[in-house]
Each structure stands twice: as C-alpha cells, then as structure tokens.
Amino acid sequence: EGMYATVVEMVRKSNGQRVAVKRMKKKYNGWDQCAKLREIKSLVRLRHPNIVKLQEVVREKNTLYLVFEHLDRNLFEYLQKECQGKPMEPLMVRNFMFQILQGVFYMHSRGFFHRDLKPENILLRGEQVRIADFGLAREIRSRPPYTEYISTRWYRAPEILLRMPKYGPPVDLWACGAIMGELFTTNPIFPGSSETDQLHKVCALLGSPTHQTWPFGMSRAKQIKFSFPSFKVNRMSEIIPKCPQALQLMQALLRYDPRRRVTAGQALRYPFFQVGTDLPVEKKGGEEMLLNSLASDVLRPPATPAAAHSGGGAPRRRLGVTAVKDAQGPVLASMVLNARHKP
Structure with missing residues (x-):
C-alpha cells in the first residue's frame, strides 16, 4: 500500500x-x-x-x-534476509552495481532520469537486477523548476537537499553511490532524520564541501542561510577498507558538485568493473560469463x-x-x- x-x-x-x-x-x-x-x-x-x-x-x-x-524481492529485502548485518562480498557488490548502472545508463541515454533510486526500488530475480517504480521519473529535456521534495531522503543528492530548482541525471548517480555504500555495510550510509541532519551526515562521512569543490553549492547554501558543518576529513575508507577500486568508484559517484560527478557510462568503465580485477575475496565461478553477457546488453536498442x-x-x-x-x-x-x- x-x-x-x-x-x-x-x-x-x-x-x-x-x-x-x-x-x-x-x-x-x-x-x-x-x-x-x-x-x-x-x-x-x-x-x-x-x-x-x-x-x-x-x-x-x-x-x-x-x-x-x-520478481522475487527487492534489494532491501535481500540485504535484510541474506546478509543479516554481514558485509556483502565485493564480487557480489560488483555484480549488483554493474547491473544497476547499466539500467541507469540506458535510462539516461533514452532521455529519462529516475529521481527515486533506493534499495526498495531495485527488484531481483535471483541475482538479476531490475530498476522499478518510475512514478517520479522525468524527461531530461523537460524544463525546470522541478519538484524539490523527491526521492527518499537517505538517497537524496545534496543539490536537492539545498532545494535547488534545477537538477538532472546526476541525482541518480548520487543515489547509486549511496546504494553501493549500503551494499558494503548492509546499512544506509546517510540515515538522516531531517534534511539538515541528512546534510550533516553526508559531511561527516565525505568531509564538508568548499568553494573549490562545490562553488555553486556554497553560494546556494549562503542564499538559503544554511551553514555546512565543519568536517575536514573524508572517512569513506572506513566503509570500504580493503577494496581501493570500489572506494575509487564511490568517491566519484558521491562528489558534491553534480557537474563533476561521474556519469553512468563513465562509472561502468571504472577498474572496479573490469573482469580480472583483483578484489579482496576469492573469485566465484561463472562471474566473468555473467558480467560479459550483461555488458552485451548495455546499448541494446528497445524492442x-x-x-x-x-x-x-x-x-x-x-x-x-x-x-x-x-x-x-x-x-x-x-x-x-x-x-x-x-x-
């Protein structure tokens, strides 16, 4: 309901x-x-x-x-029932994120962005991923201003938290970064209780933005009389301590400035997704076949x-x-x- x-x-x-x-x-x-x-x-x-x-x-x-x-269940249910608080193996994270980003890449290439990506809207059949619930989707070519209050708060990009009337596909990539962090930890990485607390938790993990890293965001914060908390240290390595390739991708997905945030197409080319990349667990049989078969569908035309x-x-x-x-x-x-x- x-x-x-x-x-x-x-x-x-x-x-x-x-x-x-x-x-x-x-x-x-x-x-x-x-x-x-x-x-x-x-x-x-x-x-x-x-x-x-x-x-x-x-x-x-x-x-x-x-x-x-x-489909059998959603990603939130999978985390609750299968992981039960235990960190997900990097190989499994790679499988899920590869498919999610393929769907996002295709969606953006067809002129839409989702605006409400979260584990509950990622459906699963076995280990196959489907992005669902397009009730908040917008056409990229549609004109702003857009709705301020969109997406579940924990996966909401900072430009939306600052109530910027103009935003676009990068909000989906921020959500992908938050989902990726949750796959590693099995818990939301930015569980804010309000918009202000949400920004506080983002800054506590990523370090606070500056005029160098996000000039427009700093100007917008001043305009709405919001002061970012002072956190100078990026603590992302605490979430992914033993997988530098995954950390590199998450850092790119969770950049404050949407203009500098990685696109879905760029993300799919990161070392984390290269079959044969050494990850800190033993490889599972059949993974290369799965990733290669999925890769062949990245740009498959619509039926x-x-x-x-x-x-x-x-x-x-x-x-x-x-x-x-x-x-x-x-x-x-x-x-x-x-x-x-x-x-």
Whole structure:
C-alpha cells in the first residue's frame, strides 16, 4: 500500500504466470490523461534487461491498472534476509552495481532520469537486477523548476537537499553511490532524520564541501542561510577498507558538485568493473560469463512495438507493452490473487 497505488501479486489463469498488478488510486477519465502518467511515459520507451518490464496497461471504470513482470524481492529485502548485518562480498557488490548502472545508463541515454533510486526500488530475480517504480521519473529535456521534495531522503543528492530548482541525471548517480555504500555495510550510509541532519551526515562521512569543490553549492547554501558543518576529513575508507577500486568508484559517484560527478557510462568503465580485477575475496565461478553477457546488453536498442491487434474482443493499442486497453469486463477476472501478495 503506497500513497499513490496498491501493488498485489497475482497469477494469470491462462498460463499460471505470476505478475505484479499496480492499481492506481487516482481516477483516470480517458486515455489522454493516462498517457501523461510519468510511469507509463517512461516505461513504454524503456526496454532493457535491467529495467522492470511493463506488460500491460488496462483502464476499467476509470481505474488504471499497470501489469508488471513479477520478481522475487527487492534489494532491501535481500540485504535484510541474506546478509543479516554481514558485509556483502565485493564480487557480489560488483555484480549488483554493474547491473544497476547499466539500467541507469540506458535510462539516461533514452532521455529519462529516475529521481527515486533506493534499495526498495531495485527488484531481483535471483541475482538479476531490475530498476522499478518510475512514478517520479522525468524527461531530461523537460524544463525546470522541478519538484524539490523527491526521492527518499537517505538517497537524496545534496543539490536537492539545498532545494535547488534545477537538477538532472546526476541525482541518480548520487543515489547509486549511496546504494553501493549500503551494499558494503548492509546499512544506509546517510540515515538522516531531517534534511539538515541528512546534510550533516553526508559531511561527516565525505568531509564538508568548499568553494573549490562545490562553488555553486556554497553560494546556494549562503542564499538559503544554511551553514555546512565543519568536517575536514573524508572517512569513506572506513566503509570500504580493503577494496581501493570500489572506494575509487564511490568517491566519484558521491562528489558534491553534480557537474563533476561521474556519469553512468563513465562509472561502468571504472577498474572496479573490469573482469580480472583483483578484489579482496576469492573469485566465484561463472562471474566473468555473467558480467560479459550483461555488458552485451548495455546499448541494446528497445524492442520494436508489435503490430496493432487486429482480432476481435477488447480494443487494444500497442505502446511498447503487451497491450494498452479499455477493459470489457473486470480486469482482474483473468487473474487470481496469489497467497503471497505484495502490499
């Protein structure tokens, strides 16, 4: 149960396929209104192995349903159940971050940025990653000002914490850095209780920004009468004490100045992701095959929408998903609620 929608796990009667059905709380009177929904606008154009697949969009009695592929759990649940407070091995961090950054790179290359990356929005099937929940996604070409209060606070970039009206794709890379730190520690690295406390925790770990490292941020802080706490030491090595390649990448993802923050494409070329790089644990069999197979999909073009449905029954419009349609009967009649429903 969320603020804008309810998600339940269901099973298609026709083939036993499990799906996740998202029921929007807002009422939609027509398809023109539905087409403006950010989640639909983005996902019909984003077809990539590391982005969740939107299978079907259905409107029934002004209620909108989004039908997604089903995945086992999210990254937060994985950290809680599998790691149980124990640090994740660098090889596993590399696997997860490689896939997350591939999805982000593709998303940005297609003209969207997510704005709400966090472990709960990273879905897993085994060790395969899908980025999900595009409800806050924006087109890169859209004009500012943007919403100030976006993304979960712990993964919010400093330019948003300072309420800058203009920001862009670098906010997703900051979130990736925060997620990467959490994979190593199994705990949020910036667990602020307020926006002010959030900035305090960022400075305590990274050291405070200066006029040299983030001139525009310092000017913005002065404009809104905010004083950065004084922390001179960067303590990132305490989080990753034995993996310099990972530390190098995290430092690049968590730069204060968004203009100097690494892009997703640049991040994917960092030594941390080079197969054969010595990491401080024994290699697991099959990792090179996994990374190489994933790398081949980095720039895979989106699937071409299928031809329009020409048979009888409910009218359908193809928009890069299985079907977009007005329901002729109860939309959930073709599915049954799974006992393992997802609130």
